[in-house]
Amino acid sequence: MDSKQLFENIKRKKSFLCIGLDTDITKVPRIVLEAEYPLFEFNKKIIDATADLTVAYKPNIAFYESLGAAGWINLELTANYIRENHPDIFLIADAKRGDIGNTSKMYAKAFYEKNDFHSITVSPYMGEDSVTPFLSYPDKWVILLALTSNTGASDFQMMKEEGTNKRLFEKVIENSTKWGNVNNLMYVVGATKAEMLADIRKIIPKHFLLIPGVGAQGGSLEEVVKYGMNKQCGLIVNSSRAIIYADCTDRFAFVAREQAFLIQQEMQGLLKKHKLI
């Protein structure tokens, strides 16, 4: 899936929503715990209820890994289910991986060969050769951490470089644009820093951005669009907890759909306002 196809999907669905599958065994309704693969069971119901409202799903790998091998089976079932039943969905492994070249190659195998994710989130700390193994697959994407939504983002990402006055996250974006292109590289930019999107758009006007932090983490969708939207939308906005845990009864999938629908409606309005649909 390239950036053009992604934009086509956004226009068709009138949505640039990504639903984060941060599926926590301690938070899912009791009814799914009876299933052999409870995280998958929960995800399947969420997916069936929301797939027409969202352009992407983003399983958060930590939540599966916390259950060990059993968690990985639930993850694999989820990824397969999405790829088989919803081929238009952009599938993100939120894994924050990154290591020396021969090791990143193994992580790429895990998410691009053993599973068929479209993309993986990668940490830039170890530099170019830790990122490029993920870019060597045709039609696969790296979503590189630039400016994250957590408080610790200010510890190092905002550090200014001597001489250039660039902040680390800006340097990460600038350097990495040479490693990939608008069809295989996007960036994580937290919604809690919406005004910084204007600075980022000066460096990368055309790249897609994955925006976490709307909802539970406090970011505003309108602000994100104001500073971050481009002519191809250029935004995928994630919401996890506010959708998937909106209700904890047997009706959870219906209520998740309602929440996703509210966000999709807001997105539709914003896409119209910016004349993209």
Add this chain to the structure above:
Amino acid sequence: MDSKQLFENIKRKKSFLCIGLDTDITKVPRIVLEAEYPLFEFNKKIIDATADLTVAYKPNIAFYESLGAAGWINLELTANYIRENHPDIFLIADAKRGDIGNTSKMYAKAFYEKNDFHSITVSPYMGEDSVTPFLSYPDKWVILLALTSNTGASDFQMMKEEGTNKRLFEKVIENSTKWGNVNNLMYVVGATKAEMLADIRKIIPKHFLLIPGVGAQGGSLEEVVKYGMNKQCGLIVNSSRAIIYADCTDRFAFVAREQAFLIQQEMQGLLKKHKLI
């Protein structure tokens, strides 16, 4: 295991070796492929042959993850085997994880609760709240990436801060010393940058350092000791491929032992030279 116990083990074994279990299904001898859990089978034989020569084992999680859930079973069997049969071994999950607080908490569960690793390697890019969830477990360690051994290390880790003239890896070390202490925090410093160990020792004279990059990646043990050793040794030096893939026949475990023995002998000499044993 605290730093004092770690030093006791180093003195008793006359070794500060860590053996990296970068166990690659395409590189293991044919004989282990017949086993139900081939990576575990390989590891078990390597561990049985080398456990008296090493103070730590470091499974590289990517190599297991590349096989999906099946790989995770091999990883869990390996971790359990080490903890049950060699309780004096410091067990490192080389995972390079790190995410927003609630997600790092899940990774901590994966490696400290679901499995019983002593430590995990963590990427500092997302700052304090991405690291501290791993430090909230008593007797568990974070091994924070500071200066890595790959070529990409120069992309961002060497960036100098305006005003202070500090490099990013120095700022990472300085800031993070406030998050933990010498008994739950150590740092990754690549052996390929041995002379930089002198600068690092000015900031953290007492912390343990995990040194990858000796052997296959080109670093020299003598240089590392010259610039990095302290009164409690303060070094754990990793070797992976040079030991575990020294031979690809049925005799692989014996030859791995020979290679580990050669390194242990060199380490014994260096510990004596520095009057630590």
